[in-house]
Amino acid sequence: MCLGVPGRVSAWLDRDPLFARANIEFDGIQRECHMACVPEAEIGDYVIIHAGVAICLVDQAEARRVFDELNRLNLLAELETDVVTEATPIESKRDEP
Amino acid sequence: MKFVDEFREPELALRLVAQIRETATRRWVLMDVCGGQTHSLLRYGIEVALEDCVELIHGPGCPVCVTSCESIDFALQLAMQPHVIVASFGDMLRVPGSRESLLDVRARGGRVQMVYSPMDAVELARNHPDCQVVFFAVGFETTAPATALAALHAEQLGLDNFSMLVTHVRVLPAMEALLLSPVNRVQAFLAAGHVCAVTGFAEYDVLVDRFRVPVVVTGFEPIDLLQGILGAVQQLEAGGHCVSNCYARSVSREGNINAQKTVETVYEVADRDWRGFGSIRNGGLILRDRFERFDSEKRFATIQVNPISVVNTCLSSEVLSGQIKPPQCPYFGNACTPDSPLGAPMVSSEGACAAYFRYQWLQSK
Ligand code: SF4
Numbered sequence: 471m472c473l474g475v476p477g478r479v480s481a482w483l484d485r486d487p488l489f490a491r492a493n494i495e496f497d498g499i500q501r502e503c504h505m506a507c508v509p510e511a512e513i514g515d516y517v518i519i520h521a522g523v524a525i526c527l528v529d530q531a532e533a534r535r536v537f538d539e540l541n542r543l544n545l546l547a548e549l550e551t552d553v554v555t556e557a558t559p560i561e562s563k564r565d566e567p
Numbered sequence: 568m569k570f571v572d573e574f575r576e577p578e579l580a581l582r583l584v585a586q587i588r589e590t591a592t593r594r595w596v597l598m599d600v601c602g603g604q605t606h607s608l609l610r611y612g613i614e615v616a617l618e619d620c621v622e623l624i625h626g627p628g629c630p631v632c633v634t635s636c637e638s639i640d641f642a643l644q645l646a647m648q649p650h651v652i653v654a655s656f657g658d659m660l661r662v663p664g665s666r667e668s669l670l671d672v673r674a675r676g677g678r679v680q681m682v683y684s685p686m687d688a689v690e691l692a693r694n695h696p697d698c699q700v701v702f703f704a705v706g707f708e709t710t711a712p713a714t715a716l717a718a719l720h721a722e723q724l725g726l727d728n729f730s731m732l733v734t735h736v737r738v739l740p741a742m743e744a745l746l747l748s749p750v751n752r753v754q755a756f757l758a759a760g761h762v763c764a765v766t767g768f769a770e771y772d773v774l775v776d777r778f779r780v781p782v783v784v785t786g787f788e789p790i791d792l793l794q795g796i797l798g799a800v801q802q803l804e805a806g807g808h809c810v811s812n813c814y815a816r817s818v819s820r821e822g823n824i825n826a827q828k829t830v831e832t833v834y835e836v837a838d839r840d841w842r843g844f845g846s847i848r849n850g851g852l853i854l855r856d857r858f859e860r861f862d863s864e865k866r867f868a869t870i871q872v873n874p875i876s877v878v879n880t881c882l883s884s885e886v887l888s889g890q891i892k893p894p895q896c897p898y899f900g901n902a903c904t905p906d907s908p909l910g911a912p913m914v915s916s917e918g919a920c921a922a923y924f925r926y927q928w929l930q931s932k
């Protein structure tokens with residue numbers, strides 16, 4: 471029920487405060503959605519659509535920040551794993567038949 | 568970035584799983600509040616992957632599962648009236664009342680229409696001036712802006728053949744009711760991301776202070792969920808309790824003010840009967856006096872619903888309050904399956920029983 475799908479605002483159709491509508495693109499598919507709750511959205515912005523209505527803007531900078539941070543941690547973890555793997559070649563060789 | 572695939576990245580997910588394992592010194596009990604999260608946790612195998620360090624229990628986050636039997640029975644009666652069309656979301660059409668569902672009634676000739684958006688129901692009314700269109704408005708705070716907009720559209724268009732059967736429910740009072748229960752096991756909540764996108768998360772401060780329970784606002788993709796779980800485990804390990812936001816790309820502290828104003832214009836807070844829970848104080852929304860003429864219960868006040876006493880074996884109240892997991896219900900998978908469900912949580916696509924049934928192959932490692 472609370473399923474919300476991110477889509478990109480591709481064109482404004484009506485900017486009336488109550489009947490505001492825009493075309494939203496979901497992975498190549500266009501759909502007309504109601505925009506009265508997110509009137510500030512601009513073309514290119516991402517919004518979360520629920521039951522045909524945009525309920526919020528997606529803050530792209532915030533998403534990128536969190537994602538970069540996670541990727542950095544992942545990279546650090548991989549580096550640590552590499553160091554451990556490289557440090558134990560004899561151990562692993564011993565297991566070979 | 569399209570905000571979907573990136574947040575399903577398997578390597579990142581595995582790293583987060585490892586981090587949760589490293590952080591947890593004991594097995595904590597977390598509750599996800601939203602049915603959409605329940606499905607993702609099962610679909611992506613997160614529950615199984617973390618089995619030994621986190622117990623995930625699933626809360627009342629399926630609005631159609633908690634919609635009262637009386638409201639469904641009333642909708643069924645409406646659908647059988649001449650010149651009445653009942654419209655609602657797909658899930659609501661499948662959930663049984665005391666005997667049958669709206670889809671069953673449609674099979675017997677009732678006029679029932681599935682809609683994707685409440686605004687489609689307003690269009691239906693415009694296109695059928697000879698019929699009364701009743702929209703069965705169900706959902707949490709996420710859906711309330713959409714149904715409120717429908718009422719505002721109908722008012723602006725001057726429609727006198729549109730009304731709504733409003734059974735909206737509010738998440739926060741239900742979380743409070745769970746924490747007050749003597750059998751409560753919840754140690755931290757993963758708050759429902761899209762509810763918070765509308766309401767913001769400032770309103771959780773009171774809950775957190777009163778019950779000293781961590782609340783982490785959480786999204787729906789695997790990376791979002793794992794970040795939320797990690798955030799909750801970190802708080803529990805540190806003995807802290809605050810509201811933290813792990814879904815900041817969509818949720819702010821104050822939420823969507825426009826959406827809140829739309830909801831406040833149309834609805835007011837009231838007590839609501841939750842199926843499986845009983846009456847929850849401030850647990851729902853009702854139409855304000857200004858929108859009285861769009862209230863189906865008033866418009867069709869002459870329709871009587873005769874209470875039918877049915878022996879209900881379904882353990883949905885135990886499932887929805889997290890006391891048992893669906894497979895612990897004796898009917899799960901035998902007497903109760905999605906094809907012949909005994910209760911709403913097995914019918915709804917967001918119900919916990921349906922989620923376990925669908926992804927049960929993932930449960931056995
Ligand atoms: S498995 Fe069926 S009977 Fe048991 S709680 Fe779930 S819906 Fe109810």
